[in-house]
Structure formats: C-alpha cells, structure tokens
Amino acid sequence: MSARPAAGGGRWVDVAPERLTRWLENFAARHGPWTAAGLLLTAEDGATAELSPPPGAPEAKDLDELRREAGEPRRIGLLLARKGAVAVGVAAGTKLVVSKVDTHYVQGRTAAGGWSQQRFARRRDNQAKAAAADGAGIAARLLLPEVRTLSALVTGGDHTAVDTILATPNLQPLGTLRSDRFLEVPEPRRTVLEDAIAQARAIRILVRDPT
DSSP, X not given: OEEEEOTTSSEEEEEOGGGHHHHHHHHHXXXXXXXXXXXXXXXXXXXXXXXXXXXTSOOOSSHHHHHXXXXXXXXXXXXXXXXXXXXXXXXXXXEEEEEEEEEOOOOOOOOOOHHHHHHHHHHHHHHHHHHHHHHHHHHHHHHGGGGXXXXXXXXXXXXXXXXXXXXXXXXXXXXXXXXEEEEOOSSOOHHHHHHHHHXXXXXXXXXXXXX
16 A cells, blocks of 8 residues: 555555455555545545545446455556656456566767857657657567457556656557556556556555545
C-alpha cells in the first residue's frame, strides 16, 4: 500500500484488492464507524474515503460490487517509458506473462550555447525519436496481438515519452484501451515492470481527513 498527496487536498492510497477489507477495518479504527453512499465512505469524525476500481474493472455502484469485481483476474497491458528506456508487458492477474525492456542512450541537457548547442539539441532530438520508434515497435510486437484479450492498458514513467510512442498510427487500438491511471515509476527496468503490476491492479482511494 502506498500514499501520496492529492491535488486539492487529501491523499491517494493504493490498496491491493485482497487487502481492502483490512484497510476498511483500519479506516474505521482511525476515524470511527463509516457509512457508504455508493463508493464514498464518510466516517464518524468526518473523514472521507472515495474508492475507484482498478483499470479494466467495471464501474461499481457500491462497495460489495467493487469487492467482487476488483479481485477478478484480468489481463492488463503495461507500457512504461522514460527518456531512452521502455518496458512493455502483459500481466495476467498478478503475474507478468509477456515482457520486453529496452534502453537507448539519450544525451542530457547542456548549458552550452551557440552552434554547438543547436547541434547537440538536434542530436538529442534524433536520439529521443529513435528511442520512441523502438518503443513503438516493441509495443506493437507484444501488445497488438493481445488487444482483444486486454481489459486495459496502463501507462507510466514520463508523459511525453509515453504519448510519443502511442501517437504512432498503428498503435491506435492500444490508445482506446488506455486507462486514466498513470504510474509514477523510475527508469523502466524488469523489476520496475513487475512492481507496476501491483499499482495497475490496485483500488485507488482518495482519503480526506476531517477539517
């Protein structure tokens, strides 16, 4: 389980479906008994928790339906990209069943000016384009054959890098599966891809403490 600040106040908490019951018990222990209006819980002390289904899970009208649907095993596509690194995979439930990680050298920024900086910028841009093209190729090979079996595509890393890859015309079918959930991950590696599965299948909860 992880927590991070939410824009506008409160904090986001990711909870594995199998740990939801325990989390709800702890929420009641901290804030008092709660009542539910759909997926919005309001505790005795005024704290609230708004639950969202994992990517690929059907929208749930109440907590019982969320419990039932969130824990169902699903096939989810994963696309993580940052600078010159990309990791692509397919998760079936909690297991990574298909994966590929690739890295490209992309130069960092420089403080130099003039003609040298322009040449450097062009070289860096070409390197980034080559990395994105290779990332798109990997996504096409691994994910396009799985499109009909995937419940969702979960992305993460750097927004620009991911958007550039998915802008490739033949990857349009993946764009229609893309979840709103974007994972904050370090430079993609095999272990990062494996860890991303937990984030991709978690129930996301917006917790606001009493004012």
